[in-house]
Amino acid sequence: MSWILLRFWTLLVYLFMFLPIGVVILLSFNANQFGSFPITGFSFRWFIRLANNDAILRAFETSLLLGALTAIISTTLGVLASLALIRYKVPGQNMISTLLIAPILVPEVVLAVALLLFLNALSINKSFFLLLMGHVIFTLPFVVLVVQARLVNIRRDVEEAAMSLGASPRQTFFQITLPLLAPAVFAGMLFAFTISFDDITGTLFWKPGGVETVPTQIFAMLRNSISPEINALGTVMIFLTVGLPLIGIAIVRKMSTKSGG
CATH class of the missing domain: 1.20.5 (Single alpha-helices involved in coiled-coils or other helix-helix interfaces)
Structure with a gap:
């Protein structure tokens, strides 16, 4: 019962x-x-009107560009940080790991306000670059956690065997380590893109005037009235933010199977 x-x-x-x-x-x-x-x-009239809405199209372009740049930067930094923390002895290793993961532990609104106050104290104006850096700070921990979880399961002796056969550390990374890390790297990149594309709390605090992403555009449209276009835009967002991770999971599983993981 x-x-x-x-x-x-x-x-x-x-x-x-x-x-x-x-x-x-x-x-x-x-x-x-x-x-x-x-x-x-x-x-489908609301989707057609959505496709002809210049403001929404600009917001989509901004979100796609912001998400792509965030994914590339966060993934690159996350892979390098994970390699340094897992494969080498770094002074203050525990403190660095805590700092990298800290943005997950802090509520996003607190992080957004703190960064905004810090920028104001330095007399730095809002810009797209600072918005991008804010998204990188928020998404980097997810990449680090995913990559580290994969990296600890990759045997060190496989890399040592490659170097003992004459491969340089650089060749070993690109030909041995990176292919084995590929599923985690792809998953981390997908996480970073999806989180950045869907973020609104931090974006509202960090974005400069005149720049709108899709979530902030929806928020702005809701201030005036609830239009059926908002429902259509919400549907597109739902399929993107749900469909991309599902596709990513399928690809990661396939990549893991091929790499023997």
Whole structure:
């Protein structure tokens, strides 16, 4: 009986979490311009209007560029930091590891306000570069954790065997270590991109005037009125932020199988 109640309670929790998402997706195809129930017909008109909205298209371009740059920088720094902390003895290793992971432990709004106050104290104006650095700070810990988890399972003697056969440390990294790390590197990059693309809290504090990402554009549109275009934009965001990780998981599993991991 207790298991039945637990399953029923779990089902209610999942419905509470995901039913609003289903409603947003359903209303995005509603022909009714008021975007409410009852649904009067099935239509793609709001997606078409979304594709013709210059402000939203600019926000998408900004989010894609910001997410891609964040993923590249965070992944590069995360791989280098993980190699240094796992493969070598670094002075203050525990402190460095704690500092790298600290942004996960601190609430994002606290981190956003702290960085904003720090920039104001240095009389540094907001810019796209500073927005990018803020996203890197927030996404770097996820990359470090994913890469380190993979790296500790890669046997050191495999790399030593390559170097004993005449390979340089650089050749060993690119031909032995990196291919074995590839699933974790790809997963970390995907994490960084998705988190950056979907972030709103830090972006609201760090973005310069005139720059909008997709989440901040949705927030700005909600201030005026609830348009069916917002439902369509929300649906696109849902498929991106849910679909990309699912595709990434499938690719990572395939890569892990091929690499023998």
